[in-house]
Amino acid sequence: MKKTRKPGGGRKKLKPEYDAGKNLKEQMDAAATLYGEDCSLQSIGDALNLNPIKVRKLLITAGVYESEVAEKVKKTFEEYREIQDYKTSILSTANTLQLSKASVTSYLPYKKGVYFPSTAEKEKISVGAERQRRYRVMKRWKADPTEENLWGVVVAYAGVKFKTYSGLPFSYEIKKGRNGEYTKELWIDRREKSKSLAWSSIVLALGNIKDEVVERPKALGDIRGVAYIYGMFYRFGLIDVPDEVKEKMGHPKDRKK
Known part of the structure; x- marks a missing residue:
């Protein structure tokens, strides 16, 4: 006879102490803090033992990274996302901007965890990201x-x-x-x-x-x-x-x- 699975049952976590969302936020906070000190993506990657592309993705998720390419990818992807599913929107964005699928993905925030756009309330972002936001707007004003x-x-x-x-x-x-x-x-x-x-x-x-x-x-x-x-x-x-x-x-x- 087939046993009925108990409510809440299922495979146990191999690492119950592991929290992907928490780890992502900690990495994001650390990257944003270093970025606020004018560190390059490479130097941040060296400090956090991450590759520069992942560092950039963390900063985009934190809402503190700015570049013309990042803005184009974000805008184009969001337009397609209104009428297409996630994967199809990535492909459409790649075709429109003549980029590889991997490149488009690298300029989008992490799906897991919380995305903090530049307009997010300060209560929702990390201390490092908030400090970085102030630094960037002040730099923009001075320029x-x-x-x-x-x-x-x-x-x-x-x-x-x-x-x-x-x-x-x-x-x-x-x-x-x-x-x-x-x-x-x-x-x-x-x-x-x-x-x-x-x-x-x-x-x-x-x-x-x-x-x-x-x-x-x-x-x-x-x-x-x-x-x-x-x-x-x-x-x-x-x-x-x-x-x-x-x-x-x-x-x-x-x-x-």
């Missing part, structure tokens, strides 16, 4: 100081600790509207009550930067919330402050994270 790129910096630094001119700590959050897009308003959270800070105020203060060393917040203009903008600009490296103020706000060497 092309547009309002759009500065907004990217502001979004990436949500939740990070800042200090005002007098040394009071604060942070801010940015909420999303019904369309899923971030609203152009920052909510300052310091002690009991939250205050709002408009993006237009930040842009106005940016245009008022006249000197590298800004003596005090009011030098950026008579703007609502300028005390917070002053702290943000200092942390972003957009302005410098007097030496005596650095004692309260923190020296540049303390602003790496």
Whole structure:
């Protein structure tokens, strides 16, 4: 007589302590941290004992790797994925971009584990990936100081600790509207009550930067919330402050994270 399998029965794991998802996340976090230090794919691979292609795939899964090819593969694959299954979408992408199937796969995030796109909430990504995200948007802003790129910096630094001119700590959050897009308003959270800070105020203060060393917040203009903008600009490296103020706000060497 055939025995009935008990609920929950089946083949036991050879390594019950092995967690593929956890291991993937740990590798992803380590790779993102090293990538944030401007390490090459090869040097990261040497440090983690991985080949550079796997390193790139980890960074893509973490949502921190950027390249023209990676963007084309991602966009093309996602378009085919809306009407085709996974394997067929890979083949279609390969044919469209004149790449091998292996190349296309190498530019896609890991299916196992969680994919963290560049727009993922910071709570869902690793510390290393979050630090790397801030580094990349700041690098983009310095290379092309547009309002759009500065907004990217502001979004990436949500939740990070800042200090005002007098040394009071604060942070801010940015909420999303019904369309899923971030609203152009920052909510300052310091002690009991939250205050709002408009993006237009930040842009106005940016245009008022006249000197590298800004003596005090009011030098950026008579703007609502300028005390917070002053702290943000200092942390972003957009302005410098007097030496005596650095004692309260923190020296540049303390602003790496």
